[in-house]
Amino acid sequence: MKLYIAEKPSLGRAIADALPKPHKKQDGFIETSDGSIVSWCIGHLLEQAQPDDYDPKYKKWQHQDLPIIPTEWQFKAKANTKKQLGVLKKLIKKAQTIVHAGDPDREGQLLVDEVLQYVGLSERQKQTTQRLLISDLNIQAVKKALNTQQSNQNFVPLSVSALARARADWLYGMNLTRAYTLAGQKSGYQGVLSVGRVQTPVLGLVVRRDAEIAEFVSKPFYEVFAHLQTQDKSRFCAKWQPSDACAPYMDEEKRVLVKGLAENVATRIKDQEGEVTAIEKKPKKQLAPLPYNLSALQIDASKAFGMSAKQVLDVCQSLYEKHKLITYPRSDNRYLPLGHYKERESVVAAMVNNNGCEQSKVDAANLSLKSKCWNDKKVAAHHAIIPTSKKLKSAQLGHQEQQVYGLISRQYLAQFYPAFSYDETKAEIMIAGGLFIAKAKQVNEIGFKVLFGKARDDEDNLSTYLPPLVKGQRLQCHDAQIQEKHTQPPQYYTDATLLAAMTGISRYVKDKDIKKILKETDGLGTEATRAGIIELLFKRGFLARNAKQIRSTELGQAMIAMLPESLTLPDRTALWESHLAQIANKECTYQMFMDPLLSQLGEFVSDAKVANNPDLKGLSKPRTFKRKTRKRTKAKS
CATH class of the missing domain: 3.40.50.140 (Rossmann fold)
Known part of the structure; x- marks a missing residue:
């Protein structure tokens, strides 16, 4: 059998x-x-x-x-x-x-x-x-x-990787939750303080962002623009590039903070002659975005429709299991096997039938194109999320299902559109010893961008003007303008930006050695777990929503303040995710992963024994909701 x-x-x-x-x-x-x-x-x-x-x-x-x-x-x-x-x-x-x-x-x-x-x-x-x-x-x-089918023996490393993750989570979460709950009790808090290998660094991201916003003090900075004119009366603007000599008057992002310096430059260049010292014109192109993996889909659905990560995952599961309209949704891959290419016509026909895209958009596509997404070498156990060839007999999708299906369909169809191409021109101009730069972008072909907005509007917005210029050309600076701007605080996290932070976690890693190891694709958690982690932090009272914003609560802030910083940073956990991937790829062993973790665990528990945070005292425990149960009665025969 x-x-x-x-x-x-x-x-x-x-x-x-x-x-x-x-x-x-x-x-x-x-x-x-x-x-x-x-x-x-x-x-x-x-x-x-x-x-x-x-x-x-x-x-x-x-x-x-x-x-x-x-x-x-x-x-x-x-x-x-x-x-x-x-x-x-x-x-x-x-x-x-x-x-x-x-x-x-x-x-x-x-x-x-x-x-x-x-x-x-x-x-x-x-x-x-x-x-x-x-x-x-x-x-x-x-x-x-x-x-x-393949031999299951080929997948032993993948299974060992999953087992290592599960045991690491048990050791880390169970021991540190007990340790810091006991520490919280000493501080006067009576609830459970849950610590998790992934959830705690995610909470740390939000707490630190909120603190950055609360402590932010806006500062004015100044930009200088030269209004230039050619001999044939063509006009354009160029922006001043402060030299190294201006460093004492600038911040770390090279913004000029002293108004007097900007005023001096503006006075010096007005009614002066300038010279084009360099001109460079480069043809550029932007390829269509790859088909979705789950995180990329969750980010776009959050931006477009305000859906939470969990809502997107639930909708995807319905589209996959109930309607069979999309492929496996818990994928971290954005590439497709070459074998799928021959199914493109039936997939596109199903998309039109299921209201995933308009017939006119399909008619404008070129199904003979083969984007870089078709690549067997980059496909392992699963591939990108794309529509299937199933056609619905009638309108059966709910509103959110239709929205998410539409995003997946559009992303797939984009693979059969040409690249967005344009020419980028950069001119360097010297005026009274100061360097000014003017840039222009001229759209040649709107390409796949027609799917993501009105082509005419996009072309108008993306094109900027610069008259024909040649090196050595003399120009007249007929006016100079100073623009006062103000530094802006970082934005509160939303579902989209928090997911983006979790998937591109190397940007937030402090340890330089770990940063070198991690790729941009290494992240906190997995495609399947990220939505659940975010929701868990809400459930445990560490995070709260304010419209689309995700903010830390007093409890979340007090929790992070009590923990050693290393437990709240993504460095270690992101590195663990990298090691787990190496186990799956036979580049690392189970014991090589577990041994350092076990030695660190003892240190963390020792730290918890002396931890204390009086800010926890008086904070209320998060509410828990018990499901009501109905009494069942036996049916009489």
Whole structure:
């Protein structure tokens, strides 16, 4: 008997639909006519054992017991899914061949692997277990995936990476939450102070941004513009570039802070002759943005529609599982396999049918173009989020579903539009010993930008004027203008900007050595977890919303103030994410990752024993909402 184990019932049904009929639906699985059986998990069927499962004394939170580090790690069955775990146990024991059909990511790999390990496979079963990667739930795509299975042994490093992450989170979160909750009690706070490997650095980002805004003092700065005229009376402006000699009068961003200096320059250049000392014209082009991964989609949906990261993820899951209109949504990849290129016509036709884009936009596309997104070398377990070729028979999408589907469709269609191209001209002009620069941009082809706004408006806004100039040309400065501007505070975080910060975390890393290691794509958390982390911080009372703004609460600020700075910075956690990726790529081992973490854990617990923050005293605990339950009565026969 061949047993397929899917991550969720919806994926299980999609696999069964692609197998021979008729089917026999049983309790917790589906039997197909060729004798195969399709069963499923319901998310994680197992969870990490709690401290008191290892030793009852850990029920009481005490400093002297910390850090708690299991010598032999244990899983235990989740109470609400024990029945389905029992179903899988029986089926696995009978199976001649097992097909792992977890979602195509790190978490999906571990989710099924942990069940196989918990039940206990024979050596033959381990060696013959296959891996089925499905990113599109439509029947043709599933059939294609069924014909391209791989050995599950190839994915052991991915599973080890996920296991290392799960254990690191348990060690870090459980020990430090206990340690700092006890420290909070000494300070007069009676609630739980949750510390997390990812959530605490994210909270730190928001707290530091809020403090920066609160402490910000606006300062005036000054820019000087020369109004120039050519011999044929053509006019344009050039901006003064302060020299190194002006450094004492400038800030770190080279803005002039002394008005007298700007006034002196303006007086000196007015009615003086200038000379073009350099002229450079470069053709430039901007390629269409790549198809979405989840974070990029969440950022754009937040900007366009004000949707939270969690709302976008929930909508995507519905589009994927319920409507089967998009491919696997929890993807961190923005590239597509070359094999998908031949499906472009049917995908585009479905987009029009499903109101994802207008027919006129498709007619203007060139489906023979092949953007840089089609690249097998950059596609691993999963690829970018794109529409599928499924056509809805009638309007079935909700408002937010239609909005998100439209974004995904537009991003896909952009792959078949030419680049936005323009000429950029830069002129350097010397006037009375001072350097002035004038720049102009002339649009040649609006290209893919026609999909992102009105082409005519974009062309007008993007083009700037500069008359024909040549090196050595003499100009007349007929006027000089001083513009007074004011430095602006940073903006409060929103869903879009906080997600962008989490995905491009190297910008916020202080340690220079870690910064060198991290790539711009390394981030805090994963595509699948970022939305949940942000929502968790709201739930725990550390963050609050003010319209679209995300701000830290008094509790969040007091929490960060009490913790050692190293726990609140993204440096260590971002580096961990990089190491976890290296484990998946066979560039790092489980032990190489865990050993430094365990040694650091003891230091953090010691710090917590002497931590204190009187600002915690009197702060109220975040409210918790209990779900109301209805009493069930037995139906009379």
